[in-house]
C-alpha cells in the first residue's frame with residue numbers, strides 16, 4: 001500500500017496472520033511504532049535500543065526488527081497538519097503490519113480531543129488490554145511481601161463508560177437525553193437536571209464473553225489457578241452485574257466449568273494439565289482492599305474497562321509503580337503493545353523516567369511473535385539491572401545505596417545485563 005508520509009522500509013517483510021490468528025513472522029519483520037507524546041521521546045528510543053540489542057544477541061544477523069515510524073498525537077500534527085491527531089494511514093499501517101508498539105499519548109481533561117489511546121483500541125477493535133503485574137527482585141514496594149502479587153489483568157477495552165459516549169452539561173444533546181429519560185423512560189433519579197452532564201455505559205454479552213474467553217484461555221495455557229471476574233454488579237446490575245453473569249455462563253458453556261458448592265463460583269479442569277481452575281468473582285471495592293491484604297489469592301483478573309484502568313495502576317504500585325508496568329492491546333489479527341503509564345509531561349524530554357514499562361511491553365511483543373529467546377534476554381537484562389541497583393529516579397528514591405541512572409543509561413544497563 002502507498003502511504004503519504006509513512007516511509008515503508010525496503011529491507012523488511014510483513015508479518016502475516018493465519019485464519020487461526022497464528023502469526024507468520026519473517027526473519028526481518030517491519031514493525032510500526034508510535035513515538036508518543038511527553039516522555040515518549042525518552043522511553044521510545046530506549047525501548048528500540050534494548051529490543052535491537054536483545055534480538056541481535058539472541059539471533060545475530062539471522063533476525064532483526066525493521067522499525068517503521070507511524071504518527072499519532074502531537075507528532076502527527078507536525079507531520080500532517082495542525083488538526084490531524086490520528087491520520088487514517090496510521091490506522092491502515094497498524095492493521096496492515098499486524099504487530100505494533102506505541103508510546104503514551106496525551107488526553108486533555110474536561111475538553112479538547114478525546115483519547116487517542118481509546119480511539120486506537122476502538123478503531124482496531126483491540127478488545128483485550130492485557131497487563132501482567134509481577135515483582136522483580138529488588139524493586140522497592142510499599143507492601144511487605146510484593147512477591148505475592150503475581151497477576152495478569154484482562155481489561156475489556158472497547159465498551160463501558162470509558163467508550164466516551166457522553167454529553168456536556170446544558171448542551172442540547174444532554175438536555176434532549178435527560179428529557180427523554182424523564183419523559184419516556186420514567187427516570188426519576190436524575191438529582192439535578194440543570195447543569196448535568198450525562199454519559200452512557202454500554203456493556204454487551206459479546207463484548208464481555210470475548211474478553212473472558214481470552215482470560216480463561218490464558219489461565220489454561222499458563223496453568224494458572226484462578227480467573228476472577230471483578231465488577232460492581234450489586235450497584236450497576238445490568239452492566240457490571242451482567243458482566244459477571246455472562247462471564248460464568250461463558251466459563252460453563254465454552255469451557256465446561258461447573259458450579260462449585262452450588263455456585264456462583266465455578267471450577268474446571270485444565271485440559272492441558274488436569275489442574276483445577278477456579279472461576280470466581282469479587283465486587284470491585286472489596287477487590288481493591290484484598291489485593292493489598294491477600295494478593296496471593298488472585299491470578300488472572302477479567303474486568304470491565306474503567307475498573308481495569310484503576311486496577312492497573314493500583315496493582316502496579318504494589319510491585320514498584322507504573323514505571324515498570326507493561327501492557328498489550330490485542331484484538332483479532334492486530335496487537336499493539338503499550339505501557340500502562342501516560343505521558344508524564346513534567347518529565348518530558350529530560351532523559352529521566354523509567355523506560356521499563358515500554359521495554360517490558362516490547363518483551364510481551366517479542367513473546368507474541370514467538371521470539372522467546374530475545375524476550376527472555378530482556379527479562380534477564382531488566383532483572384539484572386535492578387539487582388545491581390542501577391535504576392532510574394522512581395526506584396532510586398526508595399532504594400538505599402542505589403545508583404541513579406538516566407532513562408537512556410538504564411536502557412544501557414539492561415543491555416549490559418542481558
Ligand SMILES: NC(=O)C1=CN([C@@H]2O[C@H](COP(=O)(O)OP(=O)(O)OC[C@H]3O[C@@H](n4cnc5c(N)ncnc54)[C@H](OP(=O)(O)O)[C@@H]3O)[C@@H](O)[C@H]2O)C=CC1
Nearest residue numbers: 104105106107108117322323340341342343344353354394
Ligand atoms: N496509554 C496511554 O497513552 C496513557 C495516556 N495517559 C495520558 O497521559 C497524560 C498524563 O497523565 P497522568 O495522569 O499524569 O499519568 P502518568 O502515567 O503520565 O504519570 C503519573 C505519574 O506516574 C509516574 N510515572 C509515569 N510514567 C513513569 C515512568 N515511565 N517512570 C517513572 N514514573 C512514571 C510519575 O510519578 P512521580 O510524579 O511520582 O514521579 C508521574 O508523575 C494524560 O494526558 C493522560 O490522559 C495516561 C495513561 C495512559
Ligand SMILES: O=C(O)CCC(=O)C(=O)O
Nearest residue numbers: 106107115117118309340
Ligand atoms: O487514554 C488516556 O489518555 C488514558 C488511558 C489510560 O489511563 C489507560 O488506558 O490506562
Ligand SMILES: [Mg+2]
Nearest residue numbers: 309312313340
Ligand atoms: Mg490508566
